[in-house]
Amino acid sequence: MDHIIKAIHKYQSFAISSHRNPDGDSIGSCIALGLALKKLGKSVTYIMDDIPQKFEFLDEVKNFKVDASEHFDVVVCLDCSNIAHLHNSQDLSNGDLIINIDHHISNTNYGGLNYIDSVASATGEIIYELICKLSIPIDKDMAVALYVAVVTDTGNFKYSNVTYKTHAIVSELYKISDIYWKINTIIFDQNSYEGMKIIGKSLENLYLTHENRISVIALSLEDLKEYDNVDLEGIINYARDIKGVEVAVFAKEVEPNLFRVSFRANGDYDVSTLATIYGGGGHSKAAGCTIRGNSLKDIMNDITHNIAKDLQ
Amino acid sequence: MDHIIKAIHKYQSFAISSHRNPDGDSIGSCIALGLALKKLGKSVTYIMDDIPQKFEFLDEVKNFKVDASEHFDVVVCLDCSNIAHLHNSQDLSNGDLIINIDHHISNTNYGGLNYIDSVASATGEIIYELICKLSIPIDKDMAVALYVAVVTDTGNFKYSNVTYKTHAIVSELYKISDIYWKINTIIFDQNSYEGMKIIGKSLENLYLTHENRISVIALSLEDLKEYDNVDLEGIINYARDIKGVEVAVFAKEVEPNLFRVSFRANGDYDVSTLATIYGGGGHSKAAGCTIRGNSLKDIMNDITHNIAKDLQ
Ligand SMILES: [Mn+2]
Ligand SMILES: [Mn+2]
Numbered sequence: 334m335d336h337i338i339k340a341i342h343k344y345q346s347f348a349i350s351s352h353r354n355p356d357g358d359s360i361g362s363c364i365a366l367g368l369a370l371k372k373l374g375k376s377v378t379y380i381m382d383d384i385p386q387k388f389e390f391l392d393e394v395k396n397f398k399v400d401a402s403e404h405f406d407v408v409v410c411l412d413c414s415n416i417a418h419l420h421n422s423q424d425l426s427n428g429d430l431i432i433n434i435d436h437h438i439s440n441t442n443y444g445g446l447n448y449i450d451s452v453a454s455a456t457g458e459i460i461y462e463l464i465c466k467l468s469i470p471i472d473k474d475m476a477v478a479l480y481v482a483v484v485t486d487t488g489n490f491k492y493s494n495v496t497y498k499t500h501a502i503v504s505e506l507y508k509i510s511d512i513y514w515k516i517n518t519i520i521f522d523q524n525s526y527e528g529m530k531i532i533g534k535s536l537e538n539l540y541l542t543h544e545n546r547i548s549v550i551a552l553s554l555e556d557l558k559e560y561d562n563v564d565l566e567g568i569i570n571y572a573r574d575i576k577g578v579e580v581a582v583f584a585k586e587v588e589p590n591l592f593r594v595s596f597r598a599n600g601d602y603d604v605s606t607l608a609t610i611y612g613g614g615g616h617s618k619a620a621g622c623t624i625r626g627n628s629l630k631d632i633m634n635d636i637t638h639n640i641a642k643d644l645q
Numbered sequence: 646m647d648h649i650i651k652a653i654h655k656y657q658s659f660a661i662s663s664h665r666n667p668d669g670d671s672i673g674s675c676i677a678l679g680l681a682l683k684k685l686g687k688s689v690t691y692i693m694d695d696i697p698q699k700f701e702f703l704d705e706v707k708n709f710k711v712d713a714s715e716h717f718d719v720v721v722c723l724d725c726s727n728i729a730h731l732h733n734s735q736d737l738s739n740g741d742l743i744i745n746i747d748h749h750i751s752n753t754n755y756g757g758l759n760y761i762d763s764v765a766s767a768t769g770e771i772i773y774e775l776i777c778k779l780s781i782p783i784d785k786d787m788a789v790a791l792y793v794a795v796v797t798d799t800g801n802f803k804y805s806n807v808t809y810k811t812h813a814i815v816s817e818l819y820k821i822s823d824i825y826w827k828i829n830t831i832i833f834d835q836n837s838y839e840g841m842k843i844i845g846k847s848l849e850n851l852y853l854t855h856e857n858r859i860s861v862i863a864l865s866l867e868d869l870k871e872y873d874n875v876d877l878e879g880i881i882n883y884a885r886d887i888k889g890v891e892v893a894v895f896a897k898e899v900e901p902n903l904f905r906v907s908f909r910a911n912g913d914y915d916v917s918t919l920a921t922i923y924g925g926g927g928h929s930k931a932a933g934c935t936i937r938g939n940s941l942k943d944i945m946n947d948i949t950h951n952i953a954k955d956l957q
Contacts, residue, residue, distance in 0.1 A: 490802050493826040500816035507809035514805040522886040526853055529883060533848025536841050545838065571841060574834040
């Protein structure tokens, strides 16, 4: 960390980037650091693309560039475990020094300077500490960006990655601004009408099987035909969050007879093993695969049969 | 607060109670204080009823009594703004002293000793401070009870009542235990199958009107006939949490031609005025009324017409 602080003081022009399909932690961390560097009189270029609409309320997003060909003294990569995931990896060749700051345990230490804290719930936590060590006062915009980072990566303080430090940092942020409840609504509670309707259809299709230990939501092309661009990302959570359910399955037909299937586990069941049976993969609690078949019903029966073999 | 601390040291037998239909703040605050008093060697009787099932994981709930006729030195009332709301107001006559600790600004100061902090997000925040001032070390069970109190009354740290102090307290609680993510799941994410199905039906019925500024969910007796004992409490939030919606309306037919209607506002619209038109009441952001009429459709048209008059 001390080397990073020295480098920040030494150099003048900084590019800040993160992984492709940036999330709240990427975006919030980049903005908080960028605003801090600007306070030190540094030149800052954000290289970021595909910003989800819900984060556009952050003013600094207006300054994001998709690409930059100029030279930078330093390229800072935040929340990005592997150089291959970087928004635009060619940009790295534009910098004399790469600083890599992240909280993913899988980080490959690709930087000239690397700071990886896998206990941090979000890269935003590390950026908060970096800004404090740089003795830069945190203003309202920086505080909101850091809140966005932490609240996103902790699922609104729900996940097991939250520590005493997470809440201690957020407590400090509350001393700076009081609009977090509004930010929270923007991030978590602004759904689209179509998004609500497809949740409704999913819950109509929801069923439990094998003594209510397995829940299934399956959507055919027919079910999905009015919902072309609707985000289905969180729908499996409705199947997972039912009392007594150990494994949740969500399947959607992506083209005729081709099905994208996701799995979630409560408790001890390992869904990554299950996904492997179908040529997929993932983690023990969240995994997925793609299956070709004639009937959604047959595929669901096969999957739930395979799950049931390992339940008990 | 100092008077309360003196009284706690002076007296021996304590009854602890809260408002009827206790929530997580009531239950968590009572348990945390009860466990603390037990550590001081005091005799503690909890007088509480109708505990929601999701809070039964708290061991101390086993010791809750519906009623008690014996004499107590002190009756402590937590999170209860008015004596008329108390679980069992006759119990007060069994105590020499009433201690009233609460965070509702509307508290009527009915105690012999009253401590009301309307800035506290939850009564649990006040109990945390009281336990610290009593120099009683907070153990895991007390920490979990206090977490339950705070997380419930802040809607999982979402509401505008959260302050720097809320997060500072929770940060301290994280130093004592690490199971909060499990507790969070129990409180917020363990739904019933029937609860999910009625959400599905509600979202099927959901519609937007008046340039998508008003959202409506209306459930007839027919819609509800398979869902006798299902909690419909949070369903209006699905109507409220749609981008652009300013007023959400939720109506359910409670008996033939009798409709219980709830309102929620995003932004500036005052739904308590609206509820008053129909003989109901509430707050500016959340209100309700009961309406008699022949057709759900006509009633909804009348309501949305009245809302639209005041929109813009
Ligand atoms: Mn992250
Ligand atoms: Mn309360």
